[in-house]
Amino acid sequence: MMLGWRARIGQMRPATAIEGAEEWRSVAPVGVAFADARTIVPRVDEEGLKVMMSQVLEASRQLATAKVDLIVQCGAPGTFLRGVGHDEEVCAQIEAETGIPAITMMAAQMDALKALGATSIAVATIYSDEVNEKMGAFMEAKGFKIASMLGLQITDPFDASVHDADSAYRLGKQAFKAAGKCDAILISCGTYRTFPIxxxxxxxxxxAVVSSNQATLWRALRAVGLKDQIPNLGKLWYAA
Known part of the structure; x- marks a missing residue:
């Protein structure tokens, strides 16, 4: 039987971000397969992320050769740094280049929060304050209230992989406590392992807790018409 007989999903991720791809494979529904393409991210800052985004169309062309049903741009800062509307622009460019529908990680996170009915958000990221400021402005423009925002101040993309799921738990809990009150916790970074916690x-x-890899996998499956509810991955899977 051919791999991906229900759905073939193409994911483009930073070359250092092996954790996210492996998290997806660890919980993949029966009949779902993933094709990978990689981009180089020199640094997790505005200039480094521009370099990442300059490789999106080439990565999309690679994924298209695998006859995928959907292309997923992973690396949320690559789209939110340019403000509201850039997710849609990137998806349109990918679709024009390949003829394949596309989604982005940042848009998936926003869709997940909306599906949960969350408006007040405690945000935990690996990013620097500079990048977090851009993310907060993006989310506020989308109608969310930032109840708190904490970042690990990481700019070397490989360093994000050193921080495992226990770090994500602690940072998420710190953001929750700093918020005082919130509807949801968002843990943002596709290199940050979160599924176990x-x-x-x-x-x-x-x-409710939303993480980059959880939200983007949820959105990808829904985008290809699959309604699987993956257990132990949060309330999101039962919300929509």
Whole structure:
């Protein structure tokens, strides 16, 4: 039987971000397969992310050769740094280049928060304050209230992989406490492993938890028409 007989999803990720691709494969529904393409990110700052985004169309062409049903641009800062509307612009460029529908990680995170009915958000990221400021402005323009925002101040993309799921749990909980009150916790970075801690962070805080890899996998499956509910990956899967 051919791999991906239900859906073939193409994911482009920073070359250092092996964690996100492996998280997806660890919970892949039956009949779903992933094709990978990589981009180089010199630094997680405005100039480095411009370099990443300059490789998006080439990565899309690579994924198109695998006859995927959907192309997913992973690397949320690559789109939010340029403000509202850039997600749609990137997707349109990918679709024009390949004829294949596309989504972005940042838009998937926003869709996930909306699906949960969350408006007040505690945000935890690996990013610097400079990048977080841009992210906060983007989210506020989308109608969300930033209840708190904490970042690990990482600019070397490889360093993000050193921080494992326990770090994501602690940072998410710190952001929740700093917020005082919020509807949801957003943990943003596709290199940040979060799948093992999602149900525990929700249980220990009472808030819904959205993470980059969780939200983007959810959005990708829904985009190709699959309604799988993956257990132990948070309330999101049962919201929509």
């Amino acid at each position: 999602l149900p525990y962070l929700e249980m220990d805080t009472g808030a």
